[in-house]
Amino acid sequence: MKIICPKCKENAELTMDFTSVTCDSCGLDMSYGEYIKFVAHNEEKYSDILGDYTGSTEGQTAGSLDDWD
Numbered sequence: 777m778k779i780i781c782p783k784c785k786e787n788a789e790l791t792m793d794f795t796s797v798t799c800d801s802c803g804l805d806m807s808y809g810e811y812i813k814f815v816a817h818n819e820e821k822y823s824d825i826l827g828d829y830t831g832s833t834e835g836q837t838a839g840s841l842d843d844w845d
């Protein structure tokens with residue numbers, strides 16, 4: 777079935793038995809297990825960015841609360 781290629785964001789193909797992922801656009805060819813790790817690793821990076829953003833927002837909230845005191 778068609779999935780989004782984790783490398784080039786084009787259409788990649790996941791075999792019906794969930795064993796391998798291939799992409800004609802960038803030549804991606806990995807096992808489904810590797811694909812999951814690859815995607816998880818990328819999402820980890822996004823989580824870090826979101827985590828920093830949340831952290832700075834909380835810092836500002838705490839600062840404004842201090843002003844009220």
Ligand SMILES: [Zn+2]
Pocket residue numbers: 781782783784785786788799800801802803804
């Ligand atoms: Zn690709």
